[in-house]
Amino acid sequence: MSTDCLNKLPSRLNTAHHRDGLFANIRRGPRYREDFVNVTRGLNNNTVSFNLHYRIYNPSHLHSSDSPPLLVVHGGPSLPSDYLYPLAHQLPKTRSIIFYDQLGCGKSTNCNHDDEKL
Numbered sequence: 001m002s003t004d005c006l007n008k009l010p011s012r013l014n015t016a017h018h019r020d021g022l023f024a025n026i027r028r029g030p031r032y033r034e035d036f037v038n039v040t041r042g043l044n045n046n047t048v049s050f051n052l053h054y055r056i057y058n059p060s061h062l063h064s065s066d067s068p069p070l071l072v073v074h075g076g077p078s079l080p081s082d083y084l085y086p087l088a089h090q091l092p093k094t095r096s097i098i099f100y101d102q103l104g105c106g107k108s109t110n111c112n113h114d115d116e117k118l
Helices: 003-008 081-089
Strands: 032-043 046-057 070-072 097-100
Antiparallel strands (some): 032 046, 046 097
16 A cells, blocks of 8 residues: 555544554453353152253343343244344443243253153
């Protein structure tokens, strides 16, 4: 690129500063933590364990008294919660947002067990 072309660029694009460069305005998504919680169903010796997958955006605000967490429940049947993750980018970063996959959906345990045993 010639120097004439550089002079015609808007001043915000013509910067070479580390913090003020072209990537300074990229919006980073909220932080999240994901894991599984183990759930046991049944009575006495007829118990079955399942793993429910969850993802918490803005986990540092989970115990905030100013803004309680928001629990997002996905549609179904067998539709995982990942299609709703973009909602976390639209909501305030001062609130925790909890997504989870119901049994048999997404990353949660697929329950193909006989219901009479439970």
